[in-house]
Amino acid sequence: MGTPISELIFHYAGGLEPGRTLKAFAPSGPSSGFLPASMADVPLDFKSLAAAGSMMGSGALIVCDDRACMLDMALNAVRFFRNESCGKCVPCRVGTQKMADMLTSWTKGVRSASDHILMNELSEAMKLTSICGLGQIAPAPIASVLKYFPDEVEAHIARRECLAGVCFAGSPVIAGVA
Amino acid sequence: MSEPTLIELTIDGSKVSVPAGTSVFDAARMNGISIPTLCHQQNEVPVGVCRVCVVDVGARVFAASCVRPAESGMVVTTVRKQ
Numbered sequence: 001m002g003t004p005i006s007e008l009i010f011h012y013a014g015g016l017e018p019g020r021t022l023k024a025f026a027p028s029g030p031s032s033g034f035l036p037a038s039m040a041d042v043p044l045d046f047k048s049l050a051a052a053g054s055m056m057g058s059g060a061l062i063v064c065d066d067r068a069c070m071l072d073m074a075l076n077a078v079r080f081f082r083n084e085s086c087g088k089c090v091p092c093r094v095g096t097q098k099m100a101d102m103l104t105s106w107t108k109g110v111r112s113a114s115d116h117i118l119m120n121e122l123s124e125a126m127k128l129t130s131i132c133g134l135g136q137i138a139p140a141p142i143a144s145v146l147k148y149f150p151d152e153v154e155a156h157i158a159r160r161e162c163l164a165g166v167c168f169a170g171s172p173v174i175a176g177v178a
Numbered sequence: 179m180s181e182p183t184l185i186e187l188t189i190d191g192s193k194v195s196v197p198a199g200t201s202v203f204d205a206a207r208m209n210g211i212s213i214p215t216l217c218h219q220q221n222e223v224p225v226g227v228c229r230v231c232v233v234d235v236g237a238r239v240f241a242a243s244c245v246r247p248a249e250s251g252m253v254v255t256t257v258r259k260q
Contacts, residue, residue, distance in 0.1 A: 089227050128240045129229040136239060 006040040020065040029060035030077030031137040033144030069166035070149040075103040077141035092135025107167040109160040187252040202243035218244040
């Protein structure tokens with residue numbers, strides 16, 4: 001408790017592979033959302049992470065180096081939530097699938113003009129009306145990516161370019177993405 | 179037989195009283211406020227899964243009105259401008 005996340009990554013966990021730079025991290029697995037490397041000095045405790053707009057909880061820590069595409073990471077996270085959704089309530093069962101569909105097309109460079117409104121409304125509906133925490137937290141990864149890595153998302157849409165070289169070229173290389 | 183206890187709550191700004199144990203959904207309907215729903219059918223036990231009947235009860239998340247019992251002093255908003 002209270003250890004800076006950078007110390008956890010670079011000291012206790014042995015750091016990144018040589019030559020790689022830290023890009024982002026998720027202090028509590030995908031449900032906490034991804035924070036940029038510039039925030040890596042945040043201490044690992046409940047209040048500090050809540051103040052940083054994230055949270056502490058699952059005990060998992062996701063670390064991304066410069067080879068990770070943040071849009072792809074968000075898609076991966078929402079696919080996970082879709083797969084884990086029990087299907088009892090509609091907002092989670094249908095919402096996670098809709099969100100996965102939307103993000104899949106974003107990674108292919110396709111985004112309709114109304115998608116950002118739809119994404120906001122869908123996220124809000126899932127957060128407010130899902131029965132359990134899974135549906136309530138499923139919009140968090142993409143919300144954090146849109147907040148901290150908007151340029152990377154825009155590159156996919158505007159220039160059909162994945163800054164990390166993950167999308168548009170078959171399956172993602174996940175080496176280095178713990 | 180004693181009279182059922184009545185509890186008072188506020189739905190969309192109007193004070194209503196209903197017998198204890200009534201769901202928010204029924205409390206609203208008994209007072210002329212209809213809440214839309216898909217999965218909750220009359221004479222069926224409510225299951226609270228379609229989430230169409232959610233209402234704002236001032237909590238962090240919305241509550242499914244068909245399964246939420248009315249509480250004394252509750253302030254319910256069925257329509258909220260987002």
